[in-house]
Amino acid sequence: xxxxxxxxxxxxxxxxxxxxxxxxxxxxxxxxxxxxxxxxxxxxxxxxxxxxxxxxxxxxxxxxxxxxxxxxxxxxxxxxxxxxxxxxxxxxxxxxxxxxxxxxxxxxxxx
Amino acid sequence: xxxxxxxxxxxxxxxxxxxxxxxxxxxxxxxxxxxxxxxxxxxxxxxxxxxxxxxxxxxxxxxxxxxxxxxxxxxxxxxxxxxxxxxxxxxxxxxxxxxxxxxxxxxxxxxxxxxxxxxxxxxxxxxxxxxxxxxxxxxxxxxxxxxxxxxxxxxxxxxxxxxxxxxxxxxxxxxxxxxxxxxxxxxxxxxxxxxxxxxxxxxxxxxxxxxxxxxxxxxxxxxxxxxxxxxxxxxxxxxxxxxxxxxxxxxxxxxxxxxxxxxxxxxxxxxxxxxxxxxxxxxxxxxxxxxxxxxxxxxxxxxxxxxxxxxxxxxxxxxxxxxxxxxxxxxxxxxxxxxxxxxxxxxxxxxxxxxxxxxxxxxxxxxxxxxxxxxxxxxxxxxxxxxxxxxxxxxxxxxxxxxxxxxxxxxxxxxxxxxxxxxxxxxxxxxxxxxxxxxxxxxxxxxxxxxxxxxxxxxxxxxxxxxxxxxxxxxxxxxxxxxxxxxxxxxxxxxxxxxxxxxxxxxxxxxxxxxxxxxxxxxxxxxxxxxxxxxxxxxxxxxxxxxxxxxxxxxxxxxxxxxxxxxxxxxxxxxxxxxxxxxxxxxxxxxxxxxxxxxxxxxxxxxxxxxxxxxxxxxxxxxxxxxxxxxxxxxxxxxxxxxxxxxxxxxxxxxxxxxx
Numbered sequence: 001x002x003x004x005x006x007x008x009x010x011x012x013x014x015x016x017x018x019x020x021x022x023x024x025x026x027x028x029x030x031x032x033x034x035x036x037x038x039x040x041x042x043x044x045x046x047x048x049x050x051x052x053x054x055x056x057x058x059x060x061x062x063x064x065x066x067x068x069x070x071x072x073x074x075x076x077x078x079x080x081x082x083x084x085x086x087x088x089x090x091x092x093x094x095x096x097x098x099x100x101x102x103x104x105x106x107x108x109x110x111x
Numbered sequence: 112x113x114x115x116x117x118x119x120x121x122x123x124x125x126x127x128x129x130x131x132x133x134x135x136x137x138x139x140x141x142x143x144x145x146x147x148x149x150x151x152x153x154x155x156x157x158x159x160x161x162x163x164x165x166x167x168x169x170x171x172x173x174x175x176x177x178x179x180x181x182x183x184x185x186x187x188x189x190x191x192x193x194x195x196x197x198x199x200x201x202x203x204x205x206x207x208x209x210x211x212x213x214x215x216x217x218x219x220x221x222x223x224x225x226x227x228x229x230x231x232x233x234x235x236x237x238x239x240x241x242x243x244x245x246x247x248x249x250x251x252x253x254x255x256x257x258x259x260x261x262x263x264x265x266x267x268x269x270x271x272x273x274x275x276x277x278x279x280x281x282x283x284x285x286x287x288x289x290x291x292x293x294x295x296x297x298x299x300x301x302x303x304x305x306x307x308x309x310x311x312x313x314x315x316x317x318x319x320x321x322x323x324x325x326x327x328x329x330x331x332x333x334x335x336x337x338x339x340x341x342x343x344x345x346x347x348x349x350x351x352x353x354x355x356x357x358x359x360x361x362x363x364x365x366x367x368x369x370x371x372x373x374x375x376x377x378x379x380x381x382x383x384x385x386x387x388x389x390x391x392x393x394x395x396x397x398x399x400x401x402x403x404x405x406x407x408x409x410x411x412x413x414x415x416x417x418x419x420x421x422x423x424x425x426x427x428x429x430x431x432x433x434x435x436x437x438x439x440x441x442x443x444x445x446x447x448x449x450x451x452x453x454x455x456x457x458x459x460x461x462x463x464x465x466x467x468x469x470x471x472x473x474x475x476x477x478x479x480x481x482x483x484x485x486x487x488x489x490x491x492x493x494x495x496x497x498x499x500x501x502x503x504x505x506x507x508x509x510x511x512x513x514x515x516x517x518x519x520x521x522x523x524x525x526x527x528x529x530x531x532x533x534x535x536x537x538x539x540x541x542x543x544x545x546x547x548x549x550x551x552x553x554x555x556x557x558x559x560x561x562x563x564x565x566x567x568x569x570x571x572x573x574x575x576x577x578x579x580x581x582x583x584x585x586x587x588x589x590x591x592x593x594x595x596x597x598x599x600x601x602x603x604x605x606x607x608x609x610x611x612x613x614x615x616x617x618x619x620x621x622x623x624x625x626x627x628x629x630x631x632x633x634x635x636x637x638x639x640x641x642x643x644x645x646x647x648x649x650x651x652x653x654x655x656x657x658x659x660x661x662x663x664x665x666x667x668x669x670x671x672x673x674x675x676x677x678x679x680x681x682x683x684x685x686x687x688x689x690x691x692x693x694x695x696x697x698x699x700x701x702x703x704x705x706x707x708x709x710x711x712x713x714x715x716x717x718x719x720x721x722x723x724x725x726x727x728x729x730x731x732x733x734x735x736x737x738x739x740x741x742x743x744x745x746x747x748x749x750x751x752x753x754x755x756x757x758x759x760x761x762x763x764x765x766x767x768x769x770x771x
Contacts, residue, residue, distance in 0.1 A: 034540060034541065034542045034564045034565065035542065037540055037541060038541055038542055038543060041541065061552070061553075062552055063552055064552075072543055073543050073544065073546075074543050074544060074545060074546045074548060074561035074562075075546075075548055075552050075561075076543065077537070077538065077541045077543060077561045078537070078548050078550070078551065078552055078559070078561055079551070079552060080541075081537045081606055081611065082550075082551045082602075082604035082605065082606045083604065083605050083606075084605060084606060084607045084610065084611075085605035085606070085607045086604075086605035092605075093605075094607070094610070
């Protein structure tokens with residue numbers, strides 16, 4: 001039993017070492033950041049929508065907003081593109097997104 | 112009906128010939144006649160002349176149909192061209208007897224179409240190229256004469272239908288160097304032209320409006336039981352714009368499906384390939400008579416056809432996957448059987464002798480993304496094509512990480528990137544499912560695309576291989592700063608086009624860093640970058656003007672912006688810029704790369720009016736010189752379009768961050 005446990009520990013260790021190894025070998029992969037950025041953008045816009053901090057005119061006929069629920073999509077990226085420099089609650093939308101991405105997944109809506 | 116008259120076939124033939132000559136003469140001189148009559152102030156209405164000339168052609172066709180029928184009737188009565196004259200040795204030409212024919216009915220060219228179809232069917236059914244050729248001698252001329260004749264076209268294709276689509280297989284030569292004789296080529300040419308013309312025709316009105324080509328013919332085109340033969344009609348048929356775009360798109364799909372299903376798309380092999388030279392020659396023959404390539408080429412020339420095929424939301428991706436591939440070459444052959452048993456003891460060797468066929472594929476891909484930017488359905492299909500091409504390229508790279516696509520296909524990818532540069536710049540940083548959408552999600556605005564960050568990166572990695580590839584794209588991005596500055600000022604929304612370019616620039620730079628080019632190669636990269644920026648800025652780029660308010664038109668102009676100019680050597684003729692080019696590297700780097708495009712952008716947006724007496728700005732052209740540098744330093748803190756000149760330059764420098 002003891003031997004079995006030791007064996008499991010060794011196997012686990014090897015698995016860790018192996019996964020660490022493959023991660024190290026990968027060239028520069030910004031995919032992780034891109035995934036976090038996607039989730040952060042949805043959370044930031046949802047936060048601003050929930051607290052009514054985006055003027056209605058900015059949200060009119062936006063296909064990514066259905067019953068006050070923000071849907072992550074190419075259309076949301078298009079909207080972001082035309083509001084990158086818009087200031088909501090003292091910060092540009094781009095600054096909001098950058099901050100939330102940096103803190104992801106721990107970021108919480110500060111409003 | 113029933114208006115029977117007696118005619119002498121020989122005289123009728125002569126009459127037809129003279130009518131035809133008269134028509135030709137009138138048609139040739141019609142512009143001159145109109146011009147002269149107008150010049151002399153003639154009161155005769157000459158505007159109806161083209162209509163009269165067209166009517167004359169109809170008369171020629173009718174008379175031609177009657178002549179053919181008259182000779183047929185004469186033959187039915189036992190007459191033959193050559194006969195044995197009594198008392199004389201050998202054969203003599205015999206004049207046909209008078210016959211009675213239904214003047215009205217036989218005058219309709221539909222009859223001629225029907226008879227031509229019968230001739231074709233009989234000739235092709237004989238399966239003897241010699242006989243077929245003789246029987247078909249008169250066909251090309253008749254087809255050519257009736258190209259715009261709907262009655263004829265309807266009757267001909269209803270009669271000849273699917274059989275005509277297989278003409279190439281019946282006509283090819285079994286031996287000799289050329290696959291088709293001159294006569295066969297003229298038959299294929301005429302059939303191709305007729306198919307293209309008929310494909311554009313519609314019959315009926317309102318709800319009943321439908322293609323003139325019979326369903327059976329259209330079905331045969333789609334089912335494509337003999338894709339090679341159909342491809343030959345397209346190869347010898349007219350240029351792509353003479354075809355109906357939907358028909359060509361259907362044909363493209365049918366050809367690509369046939370190719371994917373392993374159907375016979377190559378010309379028939381003629382006899383056994385006994386030597387290495389035979390096998391190699393056959394590969395070249397395959398390349399010359401490449402059916403799929405012929406159809407792709409015509410669809411590319413047509414433009415819209417390529418966009419119908421790749422821009423279809425449901426099926427476009429499937430065909431983009433087939434096109435973005437390294438399989439565009441002849442199959443090659445196993446050289447084993449031609450080697451001595453000493454050199455090659457047996458087994459199958461990798462194929463050799465493959466001929467590259469990626470040119471039409473690349474032309475097709477380019478055409479698929481080349482609709483004018485705007486709000487049209489064509490622009491939407493073009494946007495979908497971009498989405499599908501990016502996705503297909505990413506998938507290809509994932510499946511074949513080690514494979515580099517053929518150079519021509521990679522060039523088509525670069526072309527796509529340059530044409531949709533602002534769209535790709537906007538897409539950097541996010542990975543939601545790609546899709547076309549109108550700018551700002553407003554249906555009144557031009558179509559743009561948002562693609563996935565991961566797929567864009569894979570596409571860039573495929574397209575950019577050599578240091579020069581990177582340099583060229585970065586030079587284009589440099590030049591693009593001018594448009595980005597102008598658009599940021601003009602666009603009333605809070606878009607920041609400079610920061611979007613910065614994102615794309617960063618992605619390109621990261622990919623370049625991953626490649627670890629040697630110092631010498633990096634100098635090539637920098638040289639190409641400077642030349643590209645210089646060529647675009649010194650080219651037609653100064654003509655760009657954003658004088659109108661921001662709206663669909665200006666947006667389309669912004670989207671098209673820096674993509675149009677292609678690097679060429681023409682900028683060398685501009686002495687000022689040549690002097691600048693010969694100048695110190697540092698000066699070029701500082702002034703040319705950032706300040707020039709920024710100031711150009713400010714001028715284009717109307718935010719900056721250059722001083723009247725400026726030596727560096729004449730006739731809408733900015734030519735940097737010492738005075739320009741002085742002006743820059745004097746105005747660093749002057750505000751233009753909401754930012755100081757220095758802030759604009761800083762923002763642009765950030766966008767182009769020189770992170771070597």
